Amino acid sequence: MxxxxxxxxxxxxxxxxxxxxxxxxxxxxxxxxxxxxxxxxxxxxxxxxxxxxxxxxxxxxxxxxxxxxxxxxxxxxxxxxxxxxxxxxxxxxxxxxxxxxxxxxxxxxxxxxxxxxxxxxxxxxxxxxxxxxxxxxxxxxxxxxxxxxxxxxxxxxxxxALPDPQATLAAAVVDEITRDRSLLRVEQVADRFDTSPRTLQRLFAEYVGVSPKWTLRRARLHEAAQRADGDADIDWAALAADLGYADQAHLTRDFTAAVGVSPTRYTRGHRH
Incomplete structure (x- = not known):
């Protein structure tokens, strides 16, 4: 194995x-x-x-x-x-x-x-x-x-347990969100899977636990943290644009709320 x-x-x-x-x-x-x-x-x-x-x-x-x-x-x-x-x-x-x-x-x-x-x-x-x-x-x-x-x-x-197509669908949706950084809104994800945002929200509540919006945001923050760990001198404004944020301030708010420290403090911790 x-x-x-x-x-x-x-x-x-x-x-x-x-x-x-x-x-x-x-x-x-x-x-x-x-x-x-x-x-x-x-x-x-x-x-x-x-x-x-x-x-x-x-x-x-x-x-x-x-x-x-x-x-x-x-x-x-x-x-x-x-x-x-x-x-x-x-x-x-x-x-x-x-x-x-x-x-x-x-x-x-x-x-x-x-x-x-x-x-x-x-x-x-x-x-x-x-x-x-x-x-x-x-x-x-x-x-x-x-x-x-x-x-x-x-x-x-x-x-x-019997095969559950809804569980398979939930895994596929999360995988798509994780892999495709062009997916920024729940409506885009719903369109990709030929369903409605409301149906997608119900699926996530039942099978995933967190919402599609949370999953989209978390995928972007994982990418941000990984990029920051690889580059202590990262350009956060450029990264915000690359990840689909409207501006650096939006990324900073999301990152601080999730990680508990601001992006600049996080990269200072990386240096030490």
Whole structure:
């Protein structure tokens, strides 16, 4: 099962600072999970001889199942910056569901999970609690992935799930928004998929959790942060135009609201 050290880093803020403290490994799901799961991710860190480090992530429109020391947890879409304090040494294993892919395991609209962190047993049964320590005890990535891949298909919700064209559509719409920077408005996205903005909003509430407008804005902010991490002397006015903002002020407001610091402060942090 192939894994890559470089995967899963889009959205990680100041990745160059974290590179000496943690690694991110990703692995593709097997065929049984592929309709629901985008990829597995494993973060390993060691700061035993260094101060604690706050790893910050500008989240994506995905639900995650995370095996960590406190137990298996389900993270709904986190609309703000997710901060994880790394101390000592350790690892976590995450399952990133496709946009729409978690709906089969939820007892209600995915929008009900937004900004929530909930016990994994609520969705995957009490048996998942015993699986957590076994996963975290693995030193081998492939073995970790195998344990999770063997367990999830045994969950009743998985066994009972039927192919859901709406979940497939939700994943396709989010993928298109992420890949095509020419899509700037919900109306454009709706036209691309031959539907109405209102229908698209209902689809996202039920299957993705956040709105199409939020997803469009977050895709642009991921691009802005990635570009800033690659160029400390970035021309923010030019980047705002490239990303379809009316002017630099609009990008600055969006970036500050999402990341918590202004673009200029962010790039100063990049330099240090």
């Amino acid at each position: 192939a894994a890559a050290e470089t995967g899963g880093r889009r959205g990680v803020l100041h990745p160059e600072q974290g590179a000496s403290r943690f690694t991110v490994t990703t692995a593709a799901p097997g065929p049984r999970l592929a309709p629901y799961v985008e990829y597995h991710w494993i973060v390993r860190w060691d700061v035993t001889r260094r101060p604690p480090y706050d790893s910050k992530v500008l989240s994506h429109p995905n639900v995650h199942l995370v095996f960590e020391e406190s137990g298996p947890l389900v993270y709904g879409v986190i609309r703000g910056v997710y901060t994880r304090r790394l101390t000592g040494a350790g690892q976590v294993h995450g399952v990133r569901f496709l946009p729409g892919g978690f709906r089969a395991f939820s007892d209600g609209p995915v929008q009900d999970l937004v900004d929530q962190v909930l016990p994994g047993s609520r969705f995957f049964g009490p048996e998942i609690e015993a699986l957590g320590p076994r996963v975290l005890a693995c030193a081998d990535t492939d073995e970790m992935v195998r344990l999770v891949e063997d367990f999830l298909p045994t969950v009743p919700a998985f066994r009972d």
